[in-house]
Amino acid sequence: MAAPPRHSAMLSMNSAVATPQPMPGDMSQGPPQSLTPQPSQGLRVPSNRKTIYDRHLNRSRNAELSRASFAYLFAEMVTYAQRRVTGIQDLEKRLNEQGYPLGLRLLDLLFYRTTTTSSSALSSSSTSSSPPNRPLRILTLLHLIHGPLWRLLFGRSADALEHSVSPDTPNEYMITDNDPLVNAYISVPREMNQLNCAAFVAGIIEGVCDGCGFEAKVSAHNQPTEMWPSRTVFLLSFGESVMEREKVLERSGIK
Amino acid sequence: MRRASRYPLGDVTVFSLIIINKAGGLIYQREYQAGLRSLSTNDYLVLAGTFHGVHAITRSITPKLPLAQTSPATTTPGGGGSAPPAGYSYPNPGIAASGLEHLETEKFRLTCFQTLTGTKFLLFTDPMTGNVDTIMNKIYELYADYVMKNPFYQLEMPVRCEAFDRHLGAWLRGRT
Numbered sequence: 398m399a400a401p402p403r404h405s406a407m408l409s410m411n412s413a414v415a416t417p418q419p420m421p422g423d424m425s426q427g428p429p430q431s432l433t434p435q436p437s438q439g440l441r442v443p444s445n446r447k448t449i450y451d452r453h454l455n456r457s458r459n460a461e462l463s464r465a466s467f468a469y470l471f472a473e474m475v476t477y478a479q480r481r482v483t484g485i486q487d488l489e490k491r492l493n494e495q496g497y498p499l500g501l502r503l504l505d506l507l508f509y510r511t512t513t514t515s516s517s518a519l520s521s522s523s524t525s526s527s528p529p530n531r532p533l534r535i536l537t538l539l540h541l542i543h544g545p546l547w548r549l550l551f552g553r554s555a556d557a558l559e560h561s562v563s564p565d566t567p568n569e570y571m572i573t574d575n576d577p578l579v580n581a582y583i584s585v586p587r588e589m590n591q592l593n594c595a596a597f598v599a600g601i602i603e604g605v606c607d608g609c610g611f612e613a614k615v616s617a618h619n620q621p622t623e624m625w626p627s628r629t630v631f632l633l634s635f636g637e638s639v640m641e642r643e644k645v646l647e648r649s650g651i652k
Numbered sequence: 653m654r655r656a657s658r659y660p661l662g663d664v665t666v667f668s669l670i671i672i673n674k675a676g677g678l679i680y681q682r683e684y685q686a687g688l689r690s691l692s693t694n695d696y697l698v699l700a701g702t703f704h705g706v707h708a709i710t711r712s713i714t715p716k717l718p719l720a721q722t723s724p725a726t727t728t729p730g731g732g733g734s735a736p737p738a739g740y741s742y743p744n745p746g747i748a749a750s751g752l753e754h755l756e757t758e759k760f761r762l763t764c765f766q767t768l769t770g771t772k773f774l775l776f777t778d779p780m781t782g783n784v785d786t787i788m789n790k791i792y793e794l795y796a797d798y799v800m801k802n803p804f805y806q807l808e809m810p811v812r813c814e815a816f817d818r819h820l821g822a823w824l825r826g827r828t
Contacts, residue, residue, distance in 0.1 A: 468801040475803035582801035584813040589804075626818065 458510060468582045475583070475594055485592045489616070493600035500604020507541075507549055507605075532609055533651055535635065535643055539570055541609075542602055550601070551578050568635045572602070575625040593617040595629045602631060612636035665778035666787065666824050667760060670696070671795070673808045674770030676704030680811040684824045688760060688776060703752075703774065707764065711751035716740040767792065787824075794820050 442448055478491040508531070532538035539558055547555045561569035577595045585592050595617040606613040613635045620630045635643075667688045671680035678700035683690060691699065718739055742749055755762040761779045765788045766772045773791055777784055798816035799805050805813060 465801070468797075472801055472803040479803070582798055582815065584798065584802050584804065584815040586804050586812060594803075627815075 454506065454509060464578075464581075467578075471579055471594075471597070472582070474597070485589055488592060489596040492594060492596040493603065493615075496597040496600025496602075497604040497607075500601040500606075501608045502604075503546070503549070503601065504605050504608040507545055510549070511545060532611075534646055535570070535611065535639070537652070538606065538609055538611055539572070539633075542605060543572055546602075546605060547574075550598075566634070568637075568640050570633045570635075572631040572633065573620075573628065574598075574631070575628050577627060577629045580627045580629065590619070593619050593629055595631070599631055602633065606633065606635075611639050613639070664781050664783070664787065664827055666781075667776040667778070669776075669791065669820075670700060670774040671811060672700045672704055672772040672774065675808065676701050677808070679809065682817070682820070684821070687778075703764070704772070707751045707766070707772065711749045714742065714749035714751070716742055763788065765792070771795075787827075790823065791820065794823065 474495060475492070478488055478495065482488045482491060530537075532541055543555045543558045547553065555572050556575045557571075557573035559571045559573070561567065561571065563569075574595070577598060579595050579597055580593070583594050585594070599615040599617040603613060603615040606615065613633050615631055615633050618630045618632060620628050622628055665687065666684050668681065668683040668685075670678065673679045678697050681696050718741075751764075751766070753764055755764075756779055758779070760776050761781070761784075763775045763777065763784045764772055765775070773788060773795075775784060775788060775791070777787075794816060798819055799811055799813050802813050802815070805811065
């Protein structure tokens, strides 16, 4: 689901495979390395001395992660969070906290990747493309979450983006996902029906918002329909300061 | 003959499904089509326990072959009554004894599938239904997906997973 785990899992597997047999291209870099394993110092270094940090970040952009391994990992995360909580709200808070740092870090990867994809070739990235702007207005941020972030995480856009209709809460926005990947295999027991494990995704969104400088609280709510039994609405409520800044920016006409 | 003329995944009548955990407890029971008389909850528990016991006995009376006689002439089972107990093997050492697999009456057929972990799936179908293996595999797949990947399911406890009910029901009804 999330890019950094997918990324590292993918690359560490590659490096493990590359260890026993150096590729032919490596010969030009110097004398052939011996095949004896490196002294173990925590991180395994392949014989061509290329760790996962030496590889291009875009290399795993289209790499896919097994859905089943993610499902097992996420199930274990939920069980872990459940082991030391008192109530449903507490559990959701913990899942949210697990997602938050992921969102903060994901943001940089997202910006980085949108830069390199917007320019057609990697070689021209230094000259032609202008770096993508960090979102300044709420709407651009929401579109960033609804589109690119969702595609990075789940391979498709979110299903709906709405503004709260109530005049009391102009700071609330809703992003809808008809069938969240994290909940694909999860059936919440009836006595906990308030719980939505997509609180983890809400945490990721919160991290992204905070990383962009938009203070926000994000929560996940069940809104099942006949057709989509696990439809989830992510409610984003932005802080006072964000709304004030939004008004100033609107007056000065900044997009 | 009649079965051969049917389509591979054609008309299939699945009456009900029972899942028994490895200790012989009933953990799941659903009806999908009318056709069998239903039992009380208590009777289903007794059925599960009884079947578990009978299955264990049929497993243990599966004949073993003495290991010493490895010549192909000893393929007739049951010949190893007096050999020393240390060197026994099932006819095919790679496959454990399976025990009871089918029970058939005039009106229904019960097919038992035991997973490697000891969970048993009992499927009540029409005796004419072919391809029960395919159905069983799909049920096992759905079980592995929607029960075993659910963090709120406790092992060996009754299955109360709404997503499992939904997918299984939709799949079985979509086929019939």
